[in-house]
Amino acid sequence: MALVGKQFPNITVDAISEMGDDLRINVLEEATKNNKKVLLFWYPKDFTFVCPTELHAFQAALPEFEKRNTIVIGASCDTNEVHFAWLNTAKDNGGIEGVTYPLLADTTRNLSSVLGILDVTSETYNEELDSVQIEGSNVTYRATYLIDETGKIFHEAVNDMPLGRNVNEFIRLIDAYSHVQTHGEVCPANWEEGKEAMNANRTSTAEYLAKLN
Template sequence: MALVGKKAPHFTAGAVINGEEIVENFSLDQYIGKKHVILFFYPKDFTFVCPTEIHAFQEKLAGFEKRNTVVIGCSTDTEETHLAWLNTSKDHGGIQGVTFPIIADAAKVISMNFGVLGGEYAYNNDTKTWSFNGVPIAFRGTFLIDKEGIVRHESINDFPLGRNIDEYLRLLDAQLHVEQYGEVCPANWEEGEAAMKATNEGVAEYFSKN
């Protein structure tokens, strides 16, 4: 079920912040009323596509911060595994130098609540046992959450499909424009281009100029 237009699921979990410090009770609540959030899920530490995405977010981090937005990663690995990966150099497949928070979802409940877990649990009443169907790691889910904690965008990629980080900056610009001006953003809109009023007259005016 889509989360767009709804409150982002609440959670409290362990995380690594500033690339070096483990904290026990990390929550999105600290950003309510203060910052927008880009929360992205990735499958596993010490893999292949994942470090390319994480480094790409880090390279664009100043752009997100300029837009009063925090970037947060999450996978089903533990805090200790995150920290080990953060202490591994880039040329050895690590993510050393990454400074944004990375959440540990070892219990997999955050991924489940955000709808990105790559499978589901099933209970067999006959054998009284649980099983898991699928892959017990997160898909590449990305969520734009506004300052009120409302999800404004979500996208989910399969495991082999890396993200385009610039697209999230574009979507963030669009969300900020909507919030500031009350206009809607047409296809392929980018910051600095004309948006339009959500009326028939607004659509007609937009097409007359484009």
């Protein structure tokens, strides 16, 4: 179920800082109380292959997100202890040493379940064991959420596990949304900061395309 246009779930999750401090983070409150946008990205597992490339890519772009009044938060279902071990593993050894934004540890899967991003192919009740048997890895896909200052989700995307993200696209989306917030104009295909946008009441698609040509 699409969550765009809805309030981000009001759920508090365990997390860890770069220094190893145990935290409790509510993503909705991070946005509304700090009057900032939030980029929350989920990855399947610590100590894997594609995941560290993404965490380092978000870290490299962190100054650009900060310029745009945007908080970056990573998340998986690993524990704080595993996060901390990964944070203290050198990049050359597949670690994420140098990452400074917080990481959620959704070990209960309370938030990821509500978001519907867990790899669960089926759930079957076993009468003999009186329990639910899960098929699937029960870890998250590569889901990304952009949340505005009111806590509203204005972008969501979910990649299959082998597919890494394009970090620059999220910067572009934040720029576009900020332009809409500031100017009330709409942003056409491939719009980037500095390009002309469209006034939905005065600019027709034909007029806009004619200017491009």
